[in-house]
Amino acid sequence: MSIESSAEYIRLEEQFAAHNYHPLPVVVESAEGAWVTDVEGKRYLDALAGYSALNFGHRHPTLIAAAKEQLDKVTLTSRAFHTDQLGPFCEALARLVGKEMVLPMNTGAEAVESALKVSRKWGYDVKGVAEGRARIAVMAGNFHGRTTTIVGFSDDPGARAGFGPFTPGFDRVAYGDLEALADTLTDDHVAVLLEPIQGESGVLIPPPGYLAAVRDLCTSRGVLMIADEIQSGLGRTGTTLACQHEGVEADIYTLGKALGGGIVPVSAVAADREVLGVLTPGTHGSTFGGNPLAAAVGHAVVDLLATGEFQQRATQLGARLAAGVEPLIGKGLDAVRIRGLWAGLDIDPTLMSGRAACSALADKGVLAKDTHGSTIRLAPPLVVTEDDIDHLVEQLTSVLHG
Known part of the structure; x- marks a missing residue:
């Protein structure tokens, strides 16, 4: 079967897969580290990391090597x-x-x-x-x-x-x-x-x-x-x-x-x-x-x-994320909760819903997930860089400030 567009992949999923999720219209084809690429070649920063299932990023070389060795x-x-x-x-x-x-x-x-x-x-x-x-x-x-x-x-x-x-x-x-x-x-x-x-x-x-x-x-x-x-x-x-x-x-x-x-x-x-x-x-x-x-x-x-490396990265990069998003309280965010590299951001509900914020972020190349109406969760892989965090904050600011 030759599939030529993301819309066709979405149509097939909606027709044949149970509707127990409501995904954003992004069709991921490949991934590495903290970034994924869709079927049309657009790259996204994965700020959800599979609800923390991808703490070490996509296709971490050490983990892929362990899997390949055992597969044989x-x-x-x-x-x-x-x-x-x-x-x-x-x-x-x-x-x-x-x-x-x-x-x-x-x-x-x-x-x-x-x-x-x-x-x-x-x-x-x-x-x-x-x-x-x-x-x-x-x-x-x-x-x-x-x-x-x-x-x-x-x-x-x-x-x-x-x-x-x-x-x-x-x-x-x-x-x-x-x-x-x-x-x-x-x-x-x-x-x-x-x-x-x-x-x-x-x-x-x-x-x-x-x-x-x-x-x-x-x-x-x-x-x-x-x-x-x-x-x-x-x-x-x-x-x-x-x-x-x-x-x-x-x-x-x-x-x-x-x-x-x-x-x-x-x-x-x-x-x-x-x-x-x-x-x-x-x-x-x-x-x-x-x-x-x-x-x-x-x-x-x-x-x-x-080794403790990833725990340390979560602490340091989480502090950088906090420094970027906490100034947005009262400027599009009602509240921010952060522990390590895990954040819950309450969007001003008069501004937009959490779903709308995640959709707008996806348009700007950042993937996140809403919960309970006006809240979005950020849990980027622990392999993100400082530049990735800055990019995330920049795109979030742009979404909130139009």
């Missing part, structure tokens, strides 16, 4: 057998995040679902909660994926409406409100699930000291703290894990997105042996989880992070 060996055996890649990957990742064990999965939603299962099993086997009574506290404004269980404790009507009945056992409390969380927890609670920074909600950063206070509360109540670091982790905010900004160690981390290097889906649950040790053969599994190709790429990702 073996890609899948299932966990019915051992491989030479899984153990070394799990050891490297466990050491990177300071945990004793790793449960490898594929997608972020799978990692969260797995963490929920592990928490319930721990509650019954270790804490001694009566069978069938385990409860988990979650946060208002959360986003942890789109499985039926996860959307059941979402408060986003678009994600939730029309998909019930939902899994019981979850209590939603206000994000950032420690008193509300303390009032919610009972002897039957086994875990608190939260994002250290709420990405889908617009890069919402909790009040200073909140994560540390949640850690203390979980410890005192005998409840596991689950930190969903799927978007916020692996260098995005200037530290390996966003929890580290407050010196907090969660009991369970869920990881994904950047763990696959933008090449293959890789996710993981990381915890100490007392927690992950409740899983025994047959209690959980995944045909593709921990496959040799995923483990090889994931191990290469961990090696990149182990």
